[in-house]
Amino acid sequence: MTELAPRRQRTSLAHFGVRGMVIVYLGAFVLLPLSAVVKMGFGKGLSGFVDAISSADTLAALALTLQTSLAMAVINAVMGTWIAYVLVRVPFPGRTLVNALIDLPFAIPTLVTGVMLVVLFGPQSGFGLWFDGHGVRIMYARPGIVLALLFVTLPFVVRTVQPVLLETDVAHEEAAITLGASPWLAFRKVTLPALWPGIRTGTLLSFARALGEFGSVVIVSGNIPRRTLTAAVLIYGEIESGHPEVAAAVSSVLLAVAFASIVFVETLQRRSQRELA
Numbered sequence: 055m056t057e058l059a060p061r062r063q064r065t066s067l068a069h070f071g072v073r074g075m076v077i078v079y080l081g082a083f084v085l086l087p088l089s090a091v092v093k094m095g096f097g098k099g100l101s102g103f104v105d106a107i108s109s110a111d112t113l114a115a116l117a118l119t120l121q122t123s124l125a126m127a128v129i130n131a132v133m134g135t136w137i138a139y140v141l142v143r144v145p146f147p148g149r150t151l152v153n154a155l156i157d158l159p160f161a162i163p164t165l166v167t168g169v170m171l172v173v174l175f176g177p178q179s180g181f182g183l184w185f186d187g188h189g190v191r192i193m194y195a196r197p198g199i200v201l202a203l204l205f206v207t208l209p210f211v212v213r214t215v216q217p218v219l220l221e222t223d224v225a226h227e228e229a230a231i232t233l234g235a236s237p238w239l240a241f242r243k244v245t246l247p248a249l250w251p252g253i254r255t256g257t258l259l260s261f262a263r264a265l266g267e268f269g270s271v272v273i274v275s276g277n278i279p280r281r282t283l284t285a286a287v288l289i290y291g292e293i294e295s296g297h298p299e300v301a302a303a304v305s306s307v308l309l310a311v312a313f314a315s316i317v318f319v320e321t322l323q324r325r326s327q328r329e330l331a
Contacts, residue, residue: 088309094302106303114280115288116307122196122284123264126203131257133204134211135249139241141212142219159208167205168273171198194276199284202270207263211256218252219245251326255319262315265308 096103106112140146141153159167175192176182185192192198222245230240268286275282277291285304292301 091302091309092306094299095304095306097299097302102299103303103306106300107307111279111283112285112288112300112304115283115285116304118196118199118283119265119285119308120311122199122203123261125200126207126264127257127261129200129204130207130211130260131253134208134256134260135215135253138212138215138219139245142216143224156209156212159206164202164206164267164269165273168202168270171201171205171270171274175201193274194278195282198274198276199271199282202274203264203267206267206270207260210260210263211253214252214256214259215249218249222248251322254322258315258319258322262312265312 095106098105107116137156141149141156172193173179174181175185175198177186177193182192190197192201227240227244230244231237235243266286267284268290271284272287272290275284275287277283277287283291285308289301289304289308292298292304
């Protein structure tokens with residue numbers, strides 16, 4: 055007993071030290087910068103904060119950011135689930151290569167993403183000319199912003215749905231088909247309910263990520279105030295114009311929306327875990 059007490063004390067001290075290092079690290083690299091931005095955003099008081107975020111250009115930029123992020127999230131939820139299902143359930147040549155390509159947007163600089171999209175859909179490209187000839191403008195318009203967001207957030211839904219599909223027994227879906235259900239009905243009634251937690255998590259994470267996307271959007275949007283200027287590009291412009299307090303106020307709004315999305319994700323995950331238990 056006398057030997058166990060010092061050992062337990064050393065173990066508790068080691069755990070305390072590890073926790074302390076994690077808290078200090080997170081505080082220095084996450085909480086401190088966030089608090090500095092929020093403090094600057096409210097540097098002129100609540101009235102100054104409201105004035106900063108209520109100008110016509112700022113409101114238009116925030117609305118555009120939310121609208122394009124929501125559009126991306128809906129498309130990503132559908133296509134990400136479809137891609138994950140094909141990668142897990144449908145064998146085809148080159149599946150390993152396609153699976154590896156899913157993570158490519160994480161490795162490519164977002165500025166390069168914007169350049170790729172301009173080369174592919176710009177006014178002088180074949181696709182761009184074809185779409186312009188049919189009255190659809192891709193680059194320097196909202197569709198270009200949504201395309202950029204779709205590319206940079208592609209892995210989120212796919213990678214959150216894939217593990218769930220791998221753990222889901224395909225025999226249940228096959229049994230439903232054997233009993234007369236169509237493949238779509240079997241997927242919707244048997245497989246999809248198990249995928250909802252992963253779909254929600256990936257969709258909300260991609261939405262939170264899209265709110266602050268800058269590198270690709272600044273290339274493809276055209277940055278026209280009240281038309282194609284997003285909040286992230288507006289923040290950059292305010293910094294360059296010598297208005298850091300306005301940039302901090304708009305940043306605080308984006309931080310609040312992103313943080314609320316992440317908290318919502320955590321709440322849904324904990325609820326799902328309790329239901330499974």
